[in-house]
Amino acid sequence: MSRFIIGKIGQYAIVLWIAVTLNFALPRLMPGNPLALLAGEEVGMLTTQQRTQLMANVGLDQPLPAQYLRYLQNLLRGDLGYSFQKNKPITAILADRLPWTLLLTVSSLLLSTLIGVTLGAAAAWQRGGRRDVGLLGFFVFLESLPSFWVGMLLVALFAVQFPIFPTFGAVTPWTSLEGMAWVEDVLRHLVLPLTTLTIVSVSGTFIVSRYSMLAVLGEDYIIVARSKGLRERAILFRHALRNALLPIATVFTLNLAFAFGGATVVETVFSYPGVGRLVYEAVLNRDYPVLQAAFLMITVIVVIANILADAAYPFLDPRVRHAATRGGTR
């Protein structure tokens, strides 16, 4: 068992190292560089010497291997670097923004999983029925909607036409709300972005759980359960859904990673101060340290999601549990 775990840790360490290296290389392979960011406007009027000085100030005059080594050293010390654009340590920037992105993405993930799984199971239960066809059609339609469009539509309807919700931000700016008033304000600002993100991400879960359910419903033990005279609801929840959960759990962990990417557009439309928008701006500005740090963070989240999935499978599926045990004691 312990060798099995060490092997896993080794695998993840290699994955992380490759990711860190790619994160370092990719931004530098893009055309352009952060000089415009460092010099400000009218960069074209600077002398060669001034340009060199500006690049040297942030260590970009060094050869790439030296930059890479320094990056690794800093990383091991937990120093993510300094943003060229924001003139702030990246850890501070991420600490400001990560909570908002997590609030948005994790709530949306939970919401879309709950809706997707429940309706997916319900649809599969009546395969080919009116409800199944209707739901399937509806979710395929949702899948095809671009998130910025959904966001703008919701703003047009529920902020402009019927001014119920605010159009931008995560909290009402320049106020100092406290306690429950603050929570209420945050929730009011959360409704539209959360709805948008959920609308565009719920279909995947629905479709996976529907097919997963369909597969399970065809199994012999369901027929046995039926012939035993069990109530429909008991069959659905105790026998079918539980067994159908495995692929859904996989999709959930994968979604956890992708949620950050999906949030970028939503964060832009609603000016939500999250991480997604930060990455987008950093790409446009060639803000290398921010790109490195943000991609690293996303990689780490993907890896953690994978570890969680790996760890959760044995609980969800006894077959995996036995296989893992056998693999470990061999």
Next chain:
Amino acid sequence: MFTSRRFIALFILTALLALAACAAPTPEPTKAPPPPAATSVPAATSAPAATAAPVATKAPEATKPPVPTATTKPVSLRMAILVDEGTLNPYTYVLGYPGWNMLNLVYDTLLILDADSVPKPWVAKEYKISADGKVYTLTLRDNVKWHDGKAFTSADVKFSFEYYKKNARGRFTTPVRDIVSIETPNETTVVITLPAPNPSFIYEPLADAPIMPKHVWENEADPKKVTNATGSGPFKLAEYKAEQFYRFTANATYFAGKPAVDELLMPIIKDPTTVFASLKTGEIQGTIRELSPELVKDFSSAADMKVQRGPGFATTMLLFNSERAPWDKKEVRQAVGLAIDTQKLVDTVLLGFGTAGNPGWIHPQSAFHDPAVKAEFNVTKAKTLLDGLGYKDSNNDGIREIAGKNIEGTLLVYSNNPQRIRAAELIAAAVKEIGISFKVTALEVNSLDAKVWPDFDVAKGRDFDLSMWGWSAPVQVNPVRMVQLVHSDPKVGNSNVGGYKNPAVDKLGEELRVTTDAEKQKTIVRQMEALIAQEMPFVLLYYADGNYVYRTAAYDKWVYQKGQGIFNKLSFLPGVKP
């Protein structure tokens, strides 16, 4: 502000709400759960509805519109920007517009551009230029104070210019680079000596570079890390929350009088569609963002709102790589210029809200413009020019050949600029008429810049055929800057991105750069204008108008600064005429 406990509590609450929301539709096999949103969706086929939606004229009650007339009640104005401008000092602001304009609410310049964009005395109440054009003597007002109460003196001016010289910052460093000496005989006198006469000096740095307080900055080694925004301007930066908002409060003791707005709130809203939606709801009352032509009509008819329009000095051009055949031939460039109907571009792309390009660079509303220089649209003449060069279409594919090879070029354009992409497509169609093929290729901003202007250093060459290009308003404001666009020496022509070369243009340019006499200057500008129109290193397509919308009840004393828009210091100081 964001304690982790608060966050966890909130998170649990959200999760509970999510659970509650989902508890309802448990699969009840008999009742089909109606898809809730399905009915509302088809109604919204006109997608960018956020802006086109029927206007909600009433501001929500929650946002009390300030009463404009009451002098007793403080005026609070909410005006959106789209990008975080950092800690807002001369080294950290991000965009030339609106970052520099915001900077100028907090800081002061020695001279100021008036409503006609002409430099006028400001903190320096007068200035004298010596007969040889090299020595500038400025007299400062004696009643100017920093926000912390200390006096603004000549020492601050000397310190700032020397600081800019030492710490590179594109816009502010270059204009002070060649200063020979700065003397401060007393607290209100600054004497600046230049190596050569320089007519640009009154624009940059005098009406452009903010003066920083010496007592705050003198011990700062890394200007990018300065967070203290003490200035002398009409507003104090009271609060800045990264990525969220700026809050400015009026400087009651400002030398030119207290600004008419007591509190200026500037939220950062990243999506332009959301900006205009917020304007409709009344969450904001104005924005620095220009209205796109499609929205002008919509907002012009809205109650409580006003659209103010004026000339814009930002340029849009078709840039040739003058080093690459066949664009190195003047006649080919002229033929392309003759094939493009710039007025049609204004009508189609800008819906009429703009001025057709003057091939000689200078905006037709500028005092320097020579009305004799005009754009010409003449397809027949264009064809004749190409025929004259012997470039014929011998294989009848509609495209002329040079030595058996089609005349083709790739026209680059920023992928984030739909207006320019539209213009590029129209241009491609227009030059096809005269037998030239343009392939329009959209590229992300940095990737395009890396091809057209590698490292922003024209000495490093270029790798493109043609590109849609443009310069911001300040380049047009100072007519002498046209030399930078066309001079063949990279040190002088540091914005000559097309690599254009012509000894006659160089000679005129060198003369213009040192001419301080107003009349003589105008003569040379006009000569150069005519020469550029003739040579066509670029085809100037149009100058888009500025259209700015705001809620009149919130504030309506905006001053449209010629070519540059309403967001400027003078807009907050009604009645002050520099």
